[in-house]
Amino acid sequence: MRHENIEKNIGLMTILTLIVISVGGLVEIVPLFYIDDTVEKVEDVRPFTPLEQRGRDIYVSEGCYLCHSQQVRPFRDEQIRYGHYSLAAESKYSHPFQWGSKRTGPDLARVGGKYSNAWHVQHLIAPRSVVPESVMPNYPHLMEDELETGQLRDRMHALKTVGVPYTEEKGDLYRKNVERWGKQVAERLHIPNAKQSLLAExxxxxxxxxxxxxxxxxxxxxxxxxxxxxxxxxxxxxxKQGRARGF
Structure with missing residues (x-):
């Protein structure tokens, strides 16, 4: 009877629903303000170069993220297959990040350097020629389509506004990038050099x-x-005990 009375009283139902949602939200959000290690301090992670960022744009536009996650969970079987579990800091310059749960294909968080460039090209053109059981579509047009670079600087400007440390002048941020990642990387993260850097890479x-x-x-x-x-x-x-595990 009490439950029926609540359901029939829209005002009471609304108030109780808001209370439940508020409690649930507080339980999830408040602990984050007291966990210093939620995002690990990983100094080596740098922003993507102009060429890598354009590749990421294509990865997203082609829908690759719909079948491949970039999130290795902290479970033994995952680490045996894919490597170390994903750290939150690895995605701090990724907008949007590519974590997820969908895996029609394998996780790609650790794919860098695992195969040669030639393998990737063949796999993208005709996946079943290298992985017979693959259900991945063919992407031969990637080899035919010229890379669009006309909006390259605008794309980097947009990312800079959300915190990616691309530079527009050789001031303090540029010098900080040099200190953290070296002059060559800092030059590639310098927006005025974007197209030149992309072509050189x-x-x-x-x-x-x-x-x-x-x-x-x-x-x-x-x-x-x-x-x-x-x-x-x-x-x-x-x-280490107490270390955040990336998510």
Whole structure:
């Protein structure tokens, strides 16, 4: 009878619902203000270079994130297959981050350096030629489509507004980037150098195997090859009691 009375009284029902939601929200949110290690201090993680960021844009636009997560859970079977569990700090410059639960294909958080550039190119063009059981679609157009760079600086400006330390002038932030990651990386994170930096990195890496052209394949492979390579996970091989586990 009491439950029936609550359901029939819309005002009381609304008040009780708000109380339950508020309590649940407080239980989830308040502890975060008292946990210093929620986001690990990982100095090696840097923003994506212009080429890597364009590759990430293509990764998202092609819907790759719908079948591949970038979140290794802190479970033994996950770490045996994929490597160290994901750290929150690894995604601090990713907007939006690519964590998730959907895995039609394997997790890609640690795929960088696992395969050669040529393997990635062949896998993207014709997945079943290297993984017979794959259900992944073919992406041959990545090798055919020229990489669009006209909005490159605008994209970097947009990311800068949400906290990614790209630089527009060689002031304090630029010098800080030099101290943290070296002059070469700082130059690649300098917005006025964006297109020049992208072209130089693509030429040096020759990610699609065709040095005569700059394609979307160059950018996507560059992005895949950097995933999981920024952190020395030997420092985190034995999780300390109380350490946050990335999520």
């Amino acid at each position: 693509a030429k040096q890496g020759n990610f699609d195997g065709d040095p005569s052209r700059l394609t979307e394949m160059d950018a996507l492979v560059a992005y895949l090859q950097v995933l999981g390579t920024m952190v020395d996970f030997d420092e985190y091989s034995e999780p």
